[in-house]
Amino acid sequence: MALDERRTQAFFALMEAGGLLEMLMEEQLRREGGISYLQFFLLARLAQAPQGRMRMTDLADTVVHSRSGLTYQAGKLEDSGLLRREPSEEDERSVSAVITDEGRQVLEKVLPGHVEVVERGMFDALDDAQAAALADALGAVRDRLRGLTPSSSERRRSRGRG
């Protein structure tokens, strides 16, 4: 049990900044696109994937915590017409989530405001050197944390089914 003053500051600042930023983004995305931050994230992942398509399991591992949680969110997005699901051809157990044209339109509509929130909230406070240092340090932290947290399928294996 150590954690000096600087590290304690860094930790609390990380948690609070992340939370506040998420709150601002949530508000902007809901207002301009009628979607949550999580839904935005899912759509953005799909949009940058080849053919706007990903297997449900792979998508679950990148964002949502349980598979049933992704089924729930995918259902909502499907109801809104922003995403569709279709059976995979190679593996008939699999389902692919595909972003629709309408989904891409919502993404485009929402993106400028989203970037603006991130710029104003996060980077107006930082110069280039600070931003670069932040990217390095947080990138290292994130990579380390990825190794410490189990994926959705690993968690499923170790407990029940989910």
Add this chain to the structure above:
Amino acid sequence: MALDERRTQAFFALMEAGGLLEMLMEEQLRREGGISYLQFFLLARLAQAPQGRMRMTDLADTVVHSRSGLTYQAGKLEDSGLLRREPSEEDERSVSAVITDEGRQVLEKVLPGHVEVVERGMFDALDDAQAAALADALGAVRDRLRGLTPSSSERRRSRGRG
């Protein structure tokens, strides 16, 4: 709409690192103390306040988003005996939340493991200089974000009551 490569990296790393860290802490706190991260945060705030006591409104502004949300969490913590509420003497509208001895015990029980999670997850990846840079940059970001997000009482005034 700009946001160069480094800033984009910093942003995604911030959001993912914050989320992963919260997931690890949540697991540890639930397992060792039967409390959530939010409840841990509330208890920790009280513990460091004079006489372990804060007004409900002040407590709400530091952590929880709506007042009714704090009432809910305070009720849970009161049921577990980790906190009690008592009427304020100066202002009879106010209620003070006070951490109990049992609450302090849970905090002590849980703290070493909590610090360990933060150390292993966050700082094993960073040297002193990086940790200091992180504290500076994130502190600046947090301060800026605080100015952009309304407090619980401000939000209440601008909308309904809540």
Add this chain to the structure above:
DNA sequence: TATTGTTATACTCTATAACTATA
């Protein structure tokens, strides 16, 4: 047997609005 995805279900949490009481 293991994996993919869905579903049924129960639970936690959150927020809005209405309410009481005090300033």
Add this chain to the structure above:
DNA sequence: TATAGTTATAGAGTATAACAATA
């Protein structure tokens, strides 16, 4: 009139376990 706190209520999200289908 404004503020402090609670409550009723309804909605969103989450996770566990059980399920069907395919590998």
